[in-house]
Amino acid sequence: MLLTLSTTHTPATDLGYLLHKNPERPQSFELSFGLAHVFYPEATASRTTAALLLEVDPVALVRGRPSSGGPGGPLEQYVNDRPYVASSFMSVALSRVFGTALSGRSKDRPELAGQPIPLSARLSVLPCRGGEAFLRRLFEPLGYTVTATRHALDETVPAWGDSRYFTVTLEGRVRLGDLLSHLYVLIPVLDDDKHYWVGDEEVEKLVRHGEGWLAAHPEREQIARRYLRHRHSLAREALERLAGDEAPEPEERQEARNAEEAVLESRLSLNEQRLQTVMSVLQEHGAARVVDLGCGEGKLVRALLKDRRFTEIVGMDVSHRTLEIAQDRLGIERMSDLQRQRVKLLHGSLLYRDQRLTGFDAATVIEVLEHLDMPRLEAFERVLFEHTRPGLIVLTTPNSEYNVRFTSLPAGTFRHRDHRFEWTRAEFEAWAARMCERFGYSARFLPVGENDPEVGAPTQMAVFTR
């Protein structure tokens, strides 16, 4: 909400000429989100300070918006930090109020505008995602001395720790236009948010205001990505345009990509192995009509569709949104009639018996069990084994013993935030034995994934038959 710009260049009052704002006459400007005020708390020949004060209308933030369904996120709330912090509102104000200065020009002091002078900028409250280290990595390469003070969330509740807000002072000998450009680009980058929809014209703005400094900035990747609100294609386009065509891809970036791929691959392979094991069990038993309970986004359904031996494939999930994604990914709408007749997606729940799920050769319950609250397992058991009651049930769940092999997983935590429990092999097999006893099934167990001699495979599978 408050930015002050000071200089000790003599005469310091020349700052008024550079900013095209008279130090003796406070001015206000109407902007789309409220008012911007410019005034000079001090204006002497030795030191002059200009203040840009934003008066963001907190009610209009919520009310004035054409549609509340847009990409507004936190802006939907009345209890909101936007009126008080430096954000993309500040960037907009800089370009509207100090537009000429931002472009590096001055009517009355053109040579001064092109000359580095001692300047300091103070942002009262700047949200910094990435903390002080990131703040420094952004400004220090540009030649600033950075002073940052972090604010506690609430000094009366020390346990809550620090907020993401800093009071930041940047000092350096720099051209005013450059300082303003740096602020224009880097404030929303630190805030990691924008109050408006980011489209192609944002690339233009980034290229324009980043000219001369961004291409060589060590954090250019991150800056572009955040400035363009993580829209990767836009970020790549901006970087390419800044760097020119021939610039080679930086080495560290290449490495990062490989690492990402490796993580992805190892995940993929476990998932893939799971699907393959499920498929082969189904094929081995000659199941043709299969219901996948908790089908998620439809990975197994897709695999089943590829094998014509599966004549009827039903995917069921409790999340309507997930089913929409599955519908879309599987391309059911675009399938031929012949394919479409084989597959159906149902919204349902594993805790309610469901006539639509009966009469199948096999049911698969892949990585679903652990998402149910333990006290509700009883209902699930009866729905599956007593009411749905297919001839074959293929059920998988994580083997919690294997978790020690995931080095990135802190001890005692589950693999997924929504897991309500994870079982050891003994626990799982004891449970399965109870199901067999109670509902007249028999079970065998298969490891899925690399079978560690000590802790077993990452995934455990039970195959129930009647």
Add this chain to the structure above:
Amino acid sequence: MNVHIPELSLVVLIGPSGSGKTTFAHRHFKPTEVLSSDTYRGFVSDDENNQEATKDAFETLRFVAAKRLARGLLTVVDATNVQPESRKAFVELAREYHVLPVALVLDVPERTCIERNQQRPDRAASFRFVKNQVSQLHRSMRGLEREGFRHLHVLKPDVIDRVVLERQPLWCNLKHERGPFDIIGDIHGCREELEALLTKLGYQVRPRADGAPGFDVRPPEGRKAVFLGDLVDRGPDIPGVLRLVMDMVEAGTALCVPGNHEMKLLRKLRGGKVNVSHGMAQTLEQLEKEPPEFHQRVAKFIDDLVSHYVLDDGRLVVAHAGLKESMQGRGSGRVRTFALYGETTGETDEYGFPVRFNWAAEYRGRAAVVYGHQAVLEAEWVNNTLCVDTGCVYGGQLTALRYPEKELVSVPARRVYCEPVKPLGAPAPSGLSAQQQADDVLDLEDVRGKRVISTRLAAHVTLREENTTAALEAMSRFAIDPRWLIYLPPTMSPSETSTLPGFLEHPQQAFDYYRKEGVAQVVCEEKHMGSRAVVVIARDADATRRRFGVTTGETGVCYTRTGRRFFTDEALEAAFLARVRAALDASGFWEELKTDWACLDCELMPWSLKAQELLRDPYAAVGAASRAALTDVVAVLGQATARGLQLGELSARFTDKASQVQRYVEAYRRYCWPVTSLDDVRLAPFHLLATEGAAHVDKDHVWHMETLARVCRAAPSFLVATPYRVVALEDADAVAGGVRWWEELTARGGEGMVVKPFGFAVRGKKGVVQPAIKSRGPEYLRIIYGPEYTTPANLDRLRQRGLGTKRSLAMREFALGVEGLERFTKKESLRRVHECVFGVLALESEPVDPRL
């Protein structure tokens, strides 16, 4: 000429083209009752004469006919129907829906048909075509009855125009009999016990005055006995029982439906060959001593019995072995078989008996079904059905259900007259009731899709499909066990927006609302600064099992307004519940309310216990940012003013902002206190929603406050009695006092108050009034509408808020919540309770301004 047809039947008109079927149909039936093949040819092909479309036309016609019959509506098929195969399809359709097929033949001479066809050039059937139809009709005429048309009327040209159709009620339809009834289960010749039971029910049973064998029975004023069959076999005085029942039925003081034992006896009496078993020997031996007239009387009596009765405006059905909803009030061989024998799965059990299909577990009908047939240890309601055969002849009891009181009255058997081949149903090893066992797994069909729920307070509550879809996910992924989840609280609307300067909400508007609705007195309760919590708690494990069917060892639960477990830590929850239970124990609550469980609507404090994340961000975060920024701004403005700049108005505005954010920070800080153990937690119960046998929605709020205050006094450091005031709305001083109290509460930093009508569920001018209206304090509203909401320019805009959706949701959720509690306390099935709770959750997914 009068022609009788059953009120619910499938009438098949039969006659060649030109025989006058359509004219006849229009004269005697409602247009919607008549499904004409011509019309359906038109529907599917745009051409009523298009013979090529006949197959599609008939498929569509049959589909519509099936829907009508399923709804119990008389339906007429207007088609030539001269071929046996076309009629067969309709006989089958009628049977499928247990309605009687009726054939009405228009037997018009060939010449007339041809002439009529010639007068209709648009749709003239050919000469040969008509001739052919007439000959087909004549060939099939004699076989019609064999085809299944028990009701068959052949109308000649001379009577066709003079026919008067009379619709006759079915024999089983006694909807006009409203009771009260005493419904008595299988007697099997236990005359002494029957007399004892009738006497206990208040009937005067005396021998006939004329000295002839028989009885003169005087029922209590207006009551009527209903016998559920199986009067005979096995027991000591079968003729005596028959005499008593026949005398009562003949005197109009009783109704009787047949049992399977009567039907077998009838076959025997008629000279049929039957296997004398299952106690029939006793019947035959005892009847031998009776004169032949008695035998004839018995045979006639049994023969006249109707498979089942629908009574009391359709609210009660009686049948020997029970009856599925789709068969009630209908007649077919299958209905009769079901009513006599029930349904079997085709398997046999270890004693060699056919395994009975548990139709009651699946029953969803609105009518209560009372039946016998299968001896049980104890009569227990399951899904609105009750078996009252408690095995008197096996040494059990003879039981009657008093209806509509739904009281069970029994007399013990004098002795064991017959050893049961298989033991009477032993109690389930889990100790669960029949209803709890039937309820164990909920069915998706009972919650999914668009639903309309009937409630006592608001006739119907409609749930949209997108809302039930959302609720299914929330219920499945996050909610607690439905057996505990008997209630979800309704959302609460704020008062209408205040126009007083500086206020968005003020109690005056809440008072005005209730006064306008004709409410004389309101109760104002302090609004606690915590989170809504519902506590369902049983006195012990035994009460838990009996009342909730939960056998996991838990004896209570504390859950949020969306049905999630409040404490994620099991041990913490157990300790919390132990404290609540200790207070209930110590205050004599269980004895006072004659209960061993309770459902409490509460506020759990501090708010920070549940809302820690929310408090850090956005609340504290916005506080930190705004204070830091405004401190700087005020300083810089001061500096500028000091050097002579004219910034008066701007300075004033920002100084005000600085003070508003300071007050905002103070407002959220009141909601945080550190919680290191249960000692730091407070629970404020404000509604005692339900205890055994009673949903306390008939008690006023002062009763709730005082009853709960007594409990709170037993644990003063843990339970908080809610401070409250009663305000008479016509008394200006009282109203002013209410406002003053609110001002005091909010000046101390309180959240505000909740204004409720004196009664719990009160009807106003337009139905039930809002159960509660909140008036939130101006400082509290800073954390809802933002730190600077009191700036006049902001407040003016914020006053534009619509309460309509919120109010309507609050009403519907209240109606559903109360309905669920009432169903639970009436021991209705879990699915009926769950339906209501699910409904509240579904409505909660409706988008509404979250700040209201």
